[in-house]
Amino acid sequence: MARRRARALRPDAALFVDLGFVLALVAVAAFAAWPIYETWYLAVTVAGATALSALVVFTGIVRRWSWLSIAGCLAGGYLVFGVPLAIPSAFTSRADFLAGYRELLAATVQSWKRLITVEMPVGHFQALLVPLLITMLVCTAVAFSIVFGRARWYGALVPVMLMPNAFAIAFGTTANGLALHLGPITVAAPRHVLVGVLALGIAGGFLVWRAQHARTLALREAAAASGIRRSGGTAVGNVRRIASAAAVALVGLLVAVPLSSTALPSQRHVLSDAVDPVSRLNQYTSPLTTYRAAFESTGGDPYNSPVLTYKGDAQQLGRLRLATMSFYNGQQFTVLPNDSDRASAFSHMPQLTSSNHDSGLASLDVTIGKAFDDALGSSAWLPTVNGLSAIGFTGKNVNQLTDGFYYNDKLQSGAELAGLSAGDSYTLRAKPQARPAPLASVTPPVGAVPETDTIPDSLTQWVQAQGVGGGGQGLAELIDRLRARGFLSHSLEDPGLGTASAPTWRELQKNNPFEQSLAGESMDRIGDLFSDLLRQQQQAGADAAPEQLVAGVGDDEQFAVASALIAESLGFPARVVLGFAISDSVTDASSIPACSGGVCEGKNLTAWVEVRGADQKWVAFNTTPQHKIPLAKKPENTSVPKVPTQVQQHVATVQPPPEANPSGGDHQNNEHTPKSPAGPAVWLPVLRIGGTVVLALLVLVAPLLALMLVKVVRRRERRSAPSATDRVASGWDELVDTAVDLGLPAQGVRTRAETAALYAAASRATDSSTLRTLAHGADAAVFGAFDPTPDEADRFWTQLDEQRVRLAAAFPRWRRLLALISLRSFRTGGGER
The missing domain is CATH 1.10.8 (Helicase, Ruva Protein; domain 3)
Incomplete structure (x- = not known):
């Protein structure tokens, strides 16, 4: 033990090389982990873990501690310094700092799984730097034990210090990044290739130097014992050996990199691909199905009560989005598809919850009102804005709300699984919304195929009976006719006009008689709506006055779905959005009134439709039916039309609420892309598989071939x-x-x-x-x-x-x-x- 202590205190070339190797691979590991975190606090975590492990191990070896004592001291150092090294959010207040130690203990076990369920980069969100801290602390502690202990099995340093790089690969992103073109050579994943070359190059160089150093020491000891000295190699010979090794390495890179580029898939498979975290979003039904609850004037009276309040740049943002529904299953429009695939799921997006003070962003402060639950039910959908750049929660529940926030960037929709209650507030920051292009100017995406499976036959017949063209101009005309021939009604029973201080939705049409309206958005309900419109048009004639063609009854639930299905039938990808208009510039005379005075009440809840054009941009338009012209009177003696309309009744299977998956990944929605041509080339997958097999064989055989080449070079040098x-x-x-x-x-x-x-x-x-x-x-x-x-x-x-x-x-x-x-x-x- 005394000799071991003396060796630890006596530096030599091998000690400095070992330390240099450890620190070099620590730097490579930090570089490899950057895409996961993308925060400069990563340097604090990595440097702190390295310094802490070096100090504990060196002190333990010098003071002749047992390995158990060193491990215990290292665990104690982790508990003491873990919060400042990995949880910077704990510095906001004294209470948060003390709570940070409780979070550290929980994160020691839970953060590993959480790290693969969060959209990257994660920053220092939810103590997700803790897994990196633990990995670096353990690996560097083992490495420094080998270095300071002057163990003969120095080769173990290589697998130990490659573990942090393996951590960065396993917990990293799936994307390979942009390809790098260097003349005829294409590097498909330059960052990953660079990390691999650096890590393996440093490891290989370390092993070669260590073997040469051991050989030199052995020759030196033999010469000291025998008194016989061998002549050393010449400078020319040394340069020639170095040049040969460099040439071999360069040839290996030039062969391996292009082959790996052809074999690499467009996305890597990492741990997050195999983990499907459970979410409570499957407990919530589509928010459009409970739309009429906001227009009730009994109980909590959500119609006249604040659902939420806001202040800020409302005119620049235009609308508050509650939920975006892109998937129609024949029964209802839903936020998530029935199969709940990972690509369409909500996920933690720490980059949104971090501070964002970019200039030119509009800001809106939102506070949940007392009627939020009455109007929307026990909803997890959080009102946000289009083009969201940052969200910051405030109040006493800031940490819980931040942890419970999930977002789908493709749908521009957020969810709050921590639960919302009156008084919860947050700040939204987004780019000011430009004035949308006129609907008539939008053209459908190239190669888009109209949906037919979930479109009622009566809708198709009504569209054909209008005799308008396709494209954006035809869609705009159809939507205008649908709204003009519909009549607004939110219930089956007449709620009355109410009082001056507590009116009902009937105040909008107090001069017109009440009309019953069935709820629902199934194919049968939408089919009946268009059957009524088609029948009235056939009976009144194509040249009838507009007031004689009003026949459809419903509200935003039915007319938004009907409008979206019309757009789908013309080849436009469409989605329904539920929310509030907070600017009069996005409403018209027939629309649900916009929020006013910084208050959104139940009477302001509305739904609109967004369609995607050939330029990949979404264009919003209102769909609320008019409420000034009553339903047309049916003729007393109605005759059967010469060409009766046969409305096929679709029986749609009731689908269970879709399971939600708040995990990251690329997002999808109900977008139509051109169908790929039939009969894809057979040679492409064969080439990919063959390239992968060849690459795997090269990876396995290359070290053996390199070793044989080294022996040949050694024999030639000896012979010459x-x-x-x-x-x-x-x-x-x-x-x-x-x-x-x-x-x-x-x-x-x-x-x-x-x-x-x-x-x-x-x-x-x-x-x-x-x-x-x-x-x-x-x-x-x-x-x-x-x-x-x-x-x-x-x-x-x-x-x-x-x-x-x-x-x-x-x-x-x-x-x-x-x-x-x-x-x-x-x-x-x-x-x-």
Whole structure:
């Protein structure tokens, strides 16, 4: 133990190289982990973990602690310094700092799974720096134990210090990033390739230097013991060896990088691909199905009560989005698809909850009102804005609300699983919304195929009966006619006009009679709506006055769905959005009134439709039916139309509420993309699979080929040594290395004559007299008074090659193959011991 302590305190070249190797791979690991976090606090975590482990391990070895004591001290250091190193959010207040230690203990176990369920980059969100802190602390502690303990098994440093890089790969993102084109070479994933080259290059260089260092020490000890000194290599020879190694490495890179680029898929598979976190979003039904609850004037009276309040740049943002529904299953429009795939799921997006003070962003402060639950039910959908850049929660529940916030960037919709209550507030920051393009100017995406499976036949017949064209102009005309021929009604029973202080929704149409309206958005309900419109048009005639064509009854629930299905039938991807208008610029005379005075009440809840054009931009338009012209009176003597309309009744299977998955990934919605042509090329997957197999074989075989090449280069250098003496002496070393790789003992302290006798006895195929001659020739070249001539050196190598072949012939073929890739001659020093 005393010798071990002395070695720890006595620095030498190997110690500095080992420390340099550890610190270099720490830097590579930090670089590899940057895409996961993208916060400069990552440097604090990595540097702090490295310094803490180095201090504890060095102190433990110097003070001769047991390994158990070192591990305990390291755990204590983690508990003390874990909060400042990995939870910077704890510095907001004294109470948060104390709570940070409780969060540290929980994060030690829970943050690993949480890290693969959060949209990246995660920053320092929810103590997600803790897994990196633990990984770096443990790996560097083991590495420093090997370094300061001066263990002989220094090779273990390589797998230990590659573990942090493996952490960055396993918990990283799935994207390969933009390809890098360098002339004819294409690097598909430049960042990952750079990390791999740096990590493996540093590890390989470290092992080569360590082996060379051990060999040098062995030669030095042998020279000190025998008094015989070998001539060192020349500078030209050293440069030539370095150049050869560099050339081999460069050739390997030039071969491996292009092959890996052709075999790499567009996305990598990481741990987050296999984890499907459970979410409570599957408890919530589509918010559009409870739309009419906001227009009730009984109980909590959500119609006249504040659902939420706001202040800020309302005119620049236009609307508050509560939920975006892109998937229609024949029964209802839903936020998530029935299969609840990961690509359409909500996820934690720490980059939204971090501070964002970019100039030019509009800001809106929102506070949940007392009627939020009455109007929307126990909803998890959080009102946000289009183009959200940042969200910051305030109040006493700031941490819980931040942790419970999920977002779908594709849908521009947020969810709050921590639960919302009156008084909860937050600030939204987004780019000011430009005035949307007119609906008539929008064109459907190229190659878009109209939806037909969930469109009622009566809708198709009504569209055909209008005789308008397609595209945005036809869609705009159809929506205008639908709204003008509809009549607004929110219930089956007449709620009355109410009072001046507590009116009902009937105040909008107090001069018109009440009309019953069925709830629902199924194909049957929408089909009945268009059947009524089509029947009235057939009875009144195509040239009838507008007031004679009003026949559809409903509210935003039915008319938004009907409008979206019309857009789908014309080839426009469409989605329904539920929310509030907070600016009069986005409403019209028939729309639900916009919020006023910074207050949104139940009467302001509305739904609109967004369609995507060929430019990939979404264009919003209102769908609320008019409320000023009553339903047209039906003729007393109605005759059967000459061409009766057959409305097919669709029976849609009731689908259970979709499961939600608040996990990250790329997002999808109900967007229509051009169908790929039939019969894809067969050679493409074959080429990908073949490239992957070839790459895997190269990865496995490349080290073996490199080792064989190194042995060939070593033999050539020995054979072409500058002096005949060195050529003879190194020739004997080549014979010994061959024997060692075959499994025979190294020369050690034996004389060359004794070694020749040993090898002759082990292999009957060799010529014992020739081996003795080679041994005496090597002794004469090293210890003799005269140097051998070049011809004698050439004859020596000729006999040597013959004996090497005979020596190997005594062993089975599998043993000879293993000798080609054996490292024993490098590890034992072979003939140079």
